[in-house]
Amino acid sequence: MSRRTALALTAALALGAGLAVLPTQAQAATVVVSTTADLTSAIKNATAGTVIQVRGGTYYPTATLQSTANGTSSNPVTLQAYGSETVKIDGLSLPSGDWIFKLTADYWNVSGITFQNSPDSAVVCQSCTGTNWNNIKTINGGDSGFTLTGDGTVNNTVRNIDAYGNYDAAGHGENADGVAVKFGSGTGNLITGARLYNNSDDGIDLWSFSSPVTIEHTWSFGNGKNRWSDSAFAGDGNGYKLGGDGEVVAHVVNNSAAWDDAGNGFTENSNTGAIVINRTTSYANGKYGYYFATSSAKLGKNLAVSNGSAAVSKGSSVTSAGNNWDSGIATPSFVSTDATTTYNSRKSDGSLPTTTFLTTGFTTIGATMN
Numbered sequence: 001m002s003r004r005t006a007l008a009l010t011a012a013l014a015l016g017a018g019l020a021v022l023p024t025q026a027q028a029a030t031v032v033v034s035t036t037a038d039l040t041s042a043i044k045n046a047t048a049g050t051v052i053q054v055r056g057g058t059y060y061p062t063a064t065l066q067s068t069a070n071g072t073s074s075n076p077v078t079l080q081a082y083g084s085e086t087v088k089i090d091g092l093s094l095p096s097g098d099w100i101f102k103l104t105a106d107y108w109n110v111s112g113i114t115f116q117n118s119p120d121s122a123v124v125c126q127s128c129t130g131t132n133w134n135n136i137k138t139i140n141g142g143d144s145g146f147t148l149t150g151d152g153t154v155n156n157t158v159r160n161i162d163a164y165g166n167y168d169a170a171g172h173g174e175n176a177d178g179v180a181v182k183f184g185s186g187t188g189n190l191i192t193g194a195r196l197y198n199n200s201d202d203g204i205d206l207w208s209f210s211s212p213v214t215i216e217h218t219w220s221f222g223n224g225k226n227r228w229s230d231s232a233f234a235g236d237g238n239g240y241k242l243g244g245d246g247e248v249v250a251h252v253v254n255n256s257a258a259w260d261d262a263g264n265g266f267t268e269n270s271n272t273g274a275i276v277i278n279r280t281t282s283y284a285n286g287k288y289g290y291y292f293a294t295s296s297a298k299l300g301k302n303l304a305v306s307n308g309s310a311a312v313s314k315g316s317s318v319t320s321a322g323n324n325w326d327s328g329i330a331t332p333s334f335v336s337t338d339a340t341t342t343y344n345s346r347k348s349d350g351s352l353p354t355t356t357f358l359t360t361g362f363t364t365i366g367a368t369m370n
């Protein structure tokens with residue numbers, strides 16, 4: 001302890017402050033970590049401009065990794081895998097009900113990390129502004145994989161996430177979505193390049209979020225099926241659940257696809273707002289391809305094939321043009337209905353793997369599947 005610190009401590013004690021706050025050593029701009037303890041500390045002590053590089057391996061935190069340290073738009077905090085090394089943060093040693101990573105902060109860039117086996121949600125960003133999540137995986141957890149929540153959720157981008165295998169046993173699968181943007185507000189939030197599959201509840205859920213969210217280049221499939229031998233299974237399995245809890249909001253979905261979900265491919269879920277859905281494909285989902293019974297949705301150039309209930313449930317306030325259920329619009333045939341390649345590794349830039357599944361070669365209707 002320096003003489004100056006000692007004097008400050010003495011002064012604080014003399015003033016009856018009780019617990020003196022000792023100055024912490026400033027963290028270096030770039031921190032390379034290879035132990036769970038160092039990872040925990042680096043995240044907690046980050047300041048604007050800190051770059052945390054995590055060496056390859058599997059980390060088992062015993063408490064939620066969390067930070068309230070803000071970056072700035074020009075000087076964000078970065079949390080990333082070291083080089084091209086494979087980094088997994090595993091929730092196996094966490095107490096029941098804990099999350100792996102909770103951020104209540106602005107301007108973080110997080111990339112190249114897998115968050116797996118969380119007892120509850122894997123990653124939660126609460127009232128975050130300006131965060132970027134690139135090529136992360138949130139998989140096989142006990143509730144939703146990735147969540148944006150809270151008021152002041154502004155200008156966040158989730159790019160190329162894989163979120164699969166999430167299942168809330170306590171709720172019999174009722175709640176675990178791949179990505180949840182729920183219970184909050186704030187504009188400028190974008191989900192792009194996501195692959196959301198085999199989760200117990202929905203692929204993506206925008207329940208009770210009162211500002212428009214944009215979703216594009218996303219695949220949502222195989223959600224809401226009882227893959228856990230749960231005799232009271234309660235997962236809903238909508239590919240895209242675009243509202244709820246009375247919020248009237250014009251979410252936007254472009255060039256995305258839903259297939260093999262137990263529920264509807266795309267649903268307003270009681271949101272009466274002017275939801276915009278363009279150039280999407282809904283194939284072989286259990287219920288409707290598109291369920292928009294009460295909203296004033298604008299549905300354009302969408303393609304619905306082989307869905308359980310019908311292509312569309314469309315209320316009188318819906319604007320519908322250029323979709324294959326509209327009069328005079330032909331249904332093009334798919335190049336392939338074999339989904340095997342959709343599980344392949346992503347391209348080197350992190351984007352979705354190449355597939356001909358559900359492609360048609362037409363530029364006027366349906367998702368381009370990339």
Ligand SMILES: [Ca+2]
Nearest residue numbers: 174175201236
């Ligand atoms: Ca549900």
Ligand SMILES: [Ca+2]
Nearest residue numbers: 177201202205
């Ligand atoms: Ca849900």
